[in-house]
Amino acid sequence: MIASDISPLASRLSSGAHTRAVTDPFHGDLLEVSMGPHHPSTHGVFRMQVTLDGETIVKLKPVFGYLHRNHEKLGESTSYLGSMPYTDRLDYLNSMTNNWAYALAVEQLAGQPVPERAEYLRVILAELTRLLNHTCLAGFLLQDCGCSGTPLMYAFREREKILDLFEALSGSRMMCNFQRFGGCRTDASPEWLAAAKQLTDGYGAFLDEYERLITGNEILMARTQGVGALKPDLAISAGITGPMLRATGVDYDLRKVDGYGFYPRFEFRVPLGDHGDTYDRYMIRVLEMRESIKIIQQAFATLPAGPVMDPKAKLRGFRPKPGEAYGRIEGPRGEIGFYLVSDGTPNPYRYRVRPPSFVNLTLLEDLCLGHTVADAVIILGSIDIVLGEVDR
Amino acid sequence: MLGSGLLSGLAVTAKNLVGSFHDPARLTTVEYPEQQAKLPEAYRNFPFLVSENATDPMGTLRCVACQICEKECPPQCIYIEKSKDKKPDATGKLQLYPAIFDIDTSVCMSCQICVEVCPFEAIKMDQVFAIATTDRFDALLLKREQLAKPNAYYHTIHPTEAAEVDARLATERKAAAEKAAAAAAAKAAAPKPPAPPPAA
Amino acid sequence: MMALILIALVTLASAAAAMLLRNLIHSALLLTASWAGLAAFYLWAGAEFVAFAQVLVYVGAISMVVLFAVLLTRPPQPMPVTPPNTLGRALVALITGGAVLGVFIGAIVSSPLPATAAPAPTVSVKQLGLELAGRHAGALLIVGALLTVALLGAVVLAATDREPVGASLDDVRGRPPGTPLQKSGDAP
Amino acid sequence: MNADSILERGPLLVRDWLVSFLPEPARWLAGSLLAITAVIVAFASLFALLTLIERKVLARVQNRPGPNRVGIPLTKIRLFGLGQPLADGIKMLTKEDIVPRSADRVLHFLAPVALLAFAILTFAVIPFGRHLVPVELEAGVLYFFAAGAATELAVFMAGWASRNKYSLLAAMRALAQLISYELPLLLSVVPVVMLAGTLSTTGIVERQGGWTFGLLPQWHVFTPWGAAGFAIFFVAALAESNRSPFDLPEAESELIAGHLTEYSGFKYALFFMAEYFGMCALCGMGVTLFLGGWQAPLSFLAFIPSYIWFGAKLMTLLLAFMWVRATLPRLRIDQLTRLAWKFLVPLALVNLGVAAFWSLSADWTGAVRLTRWLIAAMLLAGPFVLLGRKLTAGLAPRIYRYAT
Numbered sequence A: 001m002i003a004s005d006i007s008p009l010a011s012r013l014s015s016g017a018h019t020r021a022v023t024d025p026f027h028g029d030l031l032e033v034s035m036g037p038h039h040p041s042t043h044g045v046f047r048m049q050v051t052l053d054g055e056t057i058v059k060l061k062p063v064f065g066y067l068h069r070n071h072e073k074l075g076e077s078t079s080y081l082g083s084m085p086y087t088d089r090l091d092y093l094n095s096m097t098n099n100w101a102y103a104l105a106v107e108q109l110a111g112q113p114v115p116e117r118a119e120y121l122r123v124i125l126a127e128l129t130r131l132l133n134h135t136c137l138a139g140f141l142l143q144d145c146g147c148s149g150t151p152l153m154y155a156f157r158e159r160e161k162i163l164d165l166f167e168a169l170s171g172s173r174m175m176c177n178f179q180r181f182g183g184c185r186t187d188a189s190p191e192w193l194a195a196a197k198q199l200t201d202g203y204g205a206f207l208d209e210y211e212r213l214i215t216g217n218e219i220l221m222a223r224t225q226g227v228g229a230l231k232p233d234l235a236i237s238a239g240i241t242g243p244m245l246r247a248t249g250v251d252y253d254l255r256k257v258d259g260y261g262f263y264p265r266f267e268f269r270v271p272l273g274d275h276g277d278t279y280d281r282y283m284i285r286v287l288e289m290r291e292s293i294k295i296i297q298q299a300f301a302t303l304p305a306g307p308v309m310d311p312k313a314k315l316r317g318f319r320p321k322p323g324e325a326y327g328r329i330e331g332p333r334g335e336i337g338f339y340l341v342s343d344g345t346p347n348p349y350r351y352r353v354r355p356p357s358f359v360n361l362t363l364l365e366d367l368c369l370g371h372t373v374a375d376a377v378i379i380l381g382s383i384d385i386v387l388g389e390v391d392r
Numbered sequence B: 001m002l003g004s005g006l007l008s009g010l011a012v013t014a015k016n017l018v019g020s021f022h023d024p025a026r027l028t029t030v031e032y033p034e035q036q037a038k039l040p041e042a043y044r045n046f047p048f049l050v051s052e053n054a055t056d057p058m059g060t061l062r063c064v065a066c067q068i069c070e071k072e073c074p075p076q077c078i079y080i081e082k083s084k085d086k087k088p089d090a091t092g093k094l095q096l097y098p099a100i101f102d103i104d105t106s107v108c109m110s111c112q113i114c115v116e117v118c119p120f121e122a123i124k125m126d127q128v129f130a131i132a133t134t135d136r137f138d139a140l141l142l143k144r145e146q147l148a149k150p151n152a153y154y155h156t157i158h159p160t161e162a163a164e165v166d167a168r169l170a171t172e173r174k175a176a177a178e179k180a181a182a183a184a185a186a187k188a189a190a191p192k193p194p195a196p197p198p199a200a
Numbered sequence C: 001m002m003a004l005i006l007i008a009l010v011t012l013a014s015a016a017a018a019m020l021l022r023n024l025i026h027s028a029l030l031l032t033a034s035w036a037g038l039a040a041f042y043l044w045a046g047a048e049f050v051a052f053a054q055v056l057v058y059v060g061a062i063s064m065v066v067l068f069a070v071l072l073t074r075p076p077q078p079m080p081v082t083p084p085n086t087l088g089r090a091l092v093a094l095i096t097g098g099a100v101l102g103v104f105i106g107a108i109v110s111s112p113l114p115a116t117a118a119p120a121p122t123v124s125v126k127q128l129g130l131e132l133a134g135r136h137a138g139a140l141l142i143v144g145a146l147l148t149v150a151l152l153g154a155v156v157l158a159a160t161d162r163e164p165v166g167a168s169l170d171d172v173r174g175r176p177p178g179t180p181l182q183k184s185g186d187a188p
Numbered sequence D: 001m002n003a004d005s006i007l008e009r010g011p012l013l014v015r016d017w018l019v020s021f022l023p024e025p026a027r028w029l030a031g032s033l034l035a036i037t038a039v040i041v042a043f044a045s046l047f048a049l050l051t052l053i054e055r056k057v058l059a060r061v062q063n064r065p066g067p068n069r070v071g072i073p074l075t076k077i078r079l080f081g082l083g084q085p086l087a088d089g090i091k092m093l094t095k096e097d098i099v100p101r102s103a104d105r106v107l108h109f110l111a112p113v114a115l116l117a118f119a120i121l122t123f124a125v126i127p128f129g130r131h132l133v134p135v136e137l138e139a140g141v142l143y144f145f146a147a148g149a150a151t152e153l154a155v156f157m158a159g160w161a162s163r164n165k166y167s168l169l170a171a172m173r174a175l176a177q178l179i180s181y182e183l184p185l186l187l188s189v190v191p192v193v194m195l196a197g198t199l200s201t202t203g204i205v206e207r208q209g210g211w212t213f214g215l216l217p218q219w220h221v222f223t224p225w226g227a228a229g230f231a232i233f234f235v236a237a238l239a240e241s242n243r244s245p246f247d248l249p250e251a252e253s254e255l256i257a258g259h260l261t262e263y264s265g266f267k268y269a270l271f272f273m274a275e276y277f278g279m280c281a282l283c284g285m286g287v288t289l290f291l292g293g294w295q296a297p298l299s300f301l302a303f304i305p306s307y308i309w310f311g312a313k314l315m316t317l318l319l320a321f322m323w324v325r326a327t328l329p330r331l332r333i334d335q336l337t338r339l340a341w342k343f344l345v346p347l348a349l350v351n352l353g354v355a356a357f358w359s360l361s362a363d364w365t366g367a368v369r370l371t372r373w374l375i376a377a378m379l380l381a382g383p384f385v386l387l388g389r390k391l392t393a394g395l396a397p398r399i400y401r402y403a404t
Helices: A008-014 A071-077 A080-088 A095-110 A116-145 A150-170 A190-214 A218-224 A232-237 A243-247 A278-301 A356-361 A364-368 A373-383 A387-391 B004-022 B068-072 B113-117 B151-157 B159-189 C002-020 C024-045 C048-072 C087-110 C125-134 C137-160 C169-174 D006-019 D024-061 D083-094 D105-125 D140-149 D151-161 D165-196 D201-207 D224-240 D265-290 D306-327 D333-363 D368-391
Strands: A031-035 A047-053 A056-063 A323-330 A335-342 A350-354 B047-051 B078-082 B098-104 B123-125 B148-150
Touching (some): A031 A373, A031 D165, A080 A095, A095 A323, A116 A150, A116 A278, A150 A190, A190 A278, A190 B004, A218 A278, A218 A373, A278 A373, B004 D024, B047 B151, C048 C137, C048 D151, D024 D105, D083 D265, D105 D151, D105 D265, D140 D165, D140 D201, D151 D165, D165 D201, D165 D224, D224 D306, D265 D306
Antiparallel strands (some): B047 B123
């Protein structure tokens, strides 16, 4: 965050909308506390340079880059196929959606057709990843609120069942490396499909129990309602995407907007919030999980037969014709996109990732001003960031 | 009424407490080393070189040191040096073999791209994950001898995949054998050329 | 008799130490120790109710008020320590000290002490309660109000008499991260 | 069951037999020393057991087995993890005790000692059994809260002595929490003392003896003001011992370990021992005041010795503490103090009024007693709903719309 006094946000802040003038006698010095990078609740190596007046936050400067692995420059020196396993490590919780976004971008670049069964399989895997991610978030957010591990353990118990499915299909729980340009690496066996169907049918019951455990809880409502409220216009101008944007009431879901991957064939709804605060962000994700279950069940019902990989797709020596392409999908955290420029050689000329959690993180200070340290932790939790994706 | 949310939460935790003693859906802990979870067949971790039989692993390696996997491996953790001489492979054709084939397991991320790009079905993914060693350097660099494992082992860890690979190889070898036989027959039927062509 | 001397020693020692130590927090805690010594006196005298009330009120609550007061206020400037080397000042100190001591001894000697200590009247807690709530209810409420007012007054007085030291919001925003804030007075 | 069965007077007989070897003047001293060692040994082993039970209960709630590996060393016997507290104890003893250079050495050492001392002091007046009261005091309840009140001092010392930003912030939070919850704690006990007519703990337990129609015990918790008082006491006890919804001082997610950040080794273990002792003491007092101390729940069950009943009730209350810890998220510091001042204290005062009404209407007999119950319940329910509505103003589960 560059010197914030020139940006318009600062002028709005220093007008003291909700921060008292610091010089009145009852307030002593400002306490400068650095939370992280080694801090139990910052979801990875992320530091917040917080200036406190008593308990309320007067200034918050996010500091990150500790997990920067030069992903994009590396992409320029490896082949298109070689970058695919690295996309698993971008958002290490949802490797299937990262792979799909990258494969989509390369397919648009090379004009590579994809068989129907592969698209259906990709939709099923992406919605399973969304279930996995939102369950994880619910667990982490409530862990930050102070429940000593119980909701987190329930969330991880369900997540493990989904990861077992991914392991049986792609060979690895989290580093799936499963999509190829022109389809999926292997086909889903009937036993796998039966197991996946049984899991999604049982998932609704888990969500009901989870909501009974937490959503009506007065303490949680007190801790999250009205905390870190985000206004729609600020969200749009800051480029926020995903559940965080929909929580403010803006109707923007790439699955409906772009209509990629046969999503228009499935009937599902997009939940919208009204206040854009932490409670809305949490509840939107829980409702989205219920919609994902519907999509997966419809996809299972109409899964066509046929090849899962386009026979003419070339694996090695893949040289797309010079040009550029930007492939994007609605990842669990927001719009994840890959911008590729090809100069005809096997390596991309420019390989750029548009990570949703990095963009959503830029508004952390605006959401936290005027709140206490305990709220800042929850607001960060509700933005749902993964440092692998933020630092790339 | 104030507190009803808290009470319903307490009820759920009580149900889980009781459930964790008898309900299989909630009894999910596998107490590793005593109990081992069954690995799915598609599980992959660290590659290995396939040799035709266990008696002479170095002699019957399928790998012909074409170095495609070395080029395609994203983290570049494979190092191959071709052999000077040649030896006959399964179909009798003279082929090179790798004098040195090292994989640095501290760099390898088991992404299985080498298996996809290998045209000779010579390298496959193993299912070994507990390979802790005390030595940080040499022990993590697996040499050719440590990497080579017989085809029978391949059948034990990936049965369906191994069966397909063997079927495909069998058809290819049969086709190669017929072609060689046809070529030999054609050569025998054709008039005796002045001098037999040098060894192919 | 031994217990009485022991308790007296502890109370006087902690009170004296509280006065002499430079570290304010240490002296506040030692003050609390001397109040606990007072409670021990009551216990030795057999008045359990008063002893527990003393511990509950003083060691529990008033010590917190003192500590908060110490934390909230900072000395505006370091107290000037005048060297007591001049003979005149030492003389004056001796005279006043001696006079006060004389008054005390005079009072003690002249007070009519009965030969044998009369046995302390055994009063049950129930009677104490009725007495307190009955005849002395008014006094009890007034003392309570007095304490609250004293506390609030102390906080307001302590906070307003020093000039604002806090950094203004604008200066905070413009300052590059990591540079220390305005040097706040060191801990007392 | 007559009061002097061999089981009931057992511990006393043992003590008298042991003390009989000493000359007359030292007998009283030896007797009280024996009582002290008995209480400390009992509650120290309960502390060790409680750490294991807490981790097992928390684990089972989260569908995992909990510690079950530490058994007898060098053998395969696992003992269901009973070796775990032993292992934790040894680990804590052998860990290096780091004192930060800028720390205030004297206070840094004194804080855990003071906290533990005050926690143990409170055990003196809790009646563990019919004849098992360490110290028979006429103002027992007042003594209990006097000893408990000084824990704030020790928490402040710990926070201040570590001279570190986080622990100072946490010490302030801890003080605000302890002070604002001492009031509801005391106010919830006042009706009990008022109705029981005595401050001595044994007197209060005796008054709760007897069973109506042989089935319903006359414990305070089965009266309207007793139930409300117990609820307020339970919530305030949770806050006083820094337990789950109120474990703000050591809120891991915000201030790492709060005022315990700069402590390691055995001092850290002392803090936890003090916290568990404080929890046991508060639960013991809760059982004494509201759940009929060592009284048997049913008349025909009275042959079981009284200290067994006290132990059983104490364990149920402790398990309730753990159950709450496993479920509820944490409150923020301002919500916590608002809950105390704007909800618990007014409710406790109303409860005082209801208790007064209850004692005045003591002589209503026959069918009118039901109306007495109803009036008392209504007098409590009204403010509860009104204050509850004001406390959670604007908080409600929301209905969400869907994009077209």
